[in-house]
Amino acid sequence: MTVLASAVEPRGGLSLTTRDRVDVEAAVREVYEAHYARLAGWTARLVGDPDLAHDLATEAFLRLLREFGTVDEPRPWLYTVTANLVRDHWRKRGREQVAYQRHEAGAPRDADTDAATTLTVREAVLRLPDRLRVVVLLHYFADLPVATVARQLDKAEGTVKRDLFDARQRLAQLLGESR
Numbered sequence: 001m002t003v004l005a006s007a008v009e010p011r012g013g014l015s016l017t018t019r020d021r022v023d024v025e026a027a028v029r030e031v032y033e034a035h036y037a038r039l040a041g042w043t044a045r046l047v048g049d050p051d052l053a054h055d056l057a058t059e060a061f062l063r064l065l066r067e068f069g070t071v072d073e074p075r076p077w078l079y080t081v082t083a084n085l086v087r088d089h090w091r092k093r094g095r096e097q098v099a100y101q102r103h104e105a106g107a108p109r110d111a112d113t114d115a116a117t118t119l120t121v122r123e124a125v126l127r128l129p130d131r132l133r134v135v136v137l138l139h140y141f142a143d144l145p146v147a148t149v150a151r152q153l154d155k156a157e158g159t160v161k162r163d164l165f166d167a168r169q170r171l172a173q174l175l176g177e178s179r
Contacts (some may be wrong), residue, residue, distance in 0.1 A: 028065050031074045036061065039078055042142060046086050048122070056085045073151075079142040080152040083134050090126060124174040132167040135160055 036057060044053035060081040064074060071077045125136055138149045139160070146164070150157045 024065070024068050028061065028068055031064065031078075032061055035075055035078060039082060042079070043082055043086060046122070046137065046141065047089060052089070056082055056089070059085055073148070076138075076142075076144050076148045076152050079138055079144060083137045083142070086137070087130060087134060121171070121175070124171050127174055128167055128170055132163050132170065135163040136167045136171075139164060 039060065040050075040054050040057040043056050044050045047053055047056070060078050063081055064071060064078060068074075125133060128136065134153065135149060138144045138152065139146065144152070146157055146160050149155075150160045153160070155163075
């Protein structure tokens, strides 16, 4: 990590002393050992690809190393950064899928197929608008409390609760459940 530590700068742009770099590296290493495996597993469930998940989780830790002096709570910060990386990945895949559909003749869907049998929860969450999807990912999939999600997304707790309510309603509709 010594090479990476040179990219770390505290607020104000002053360079770190060797001792400060070692302290930052040690702190990030401690956070890494405590949270990397779970973060990578969470990400793998979201993207469906363990290799990509490890890449995204590693990217989040590299960003933590650069921003460590400004981060108050590393665990929620990491999940938020990773959720944003996953969202970027989904957007890119969505654009790719549209491009492929333009060039391929898609087979029509069977009208008699029940949406609940063909749609997974993961796919339903992917269909949510971004503002709802990120809240669902952080609260339900990363197991962060509403207050922490609100702080990370710079929203009021009531707004986060309303977003969660709206997301549950949309998911119920998407999965064909009646309330």
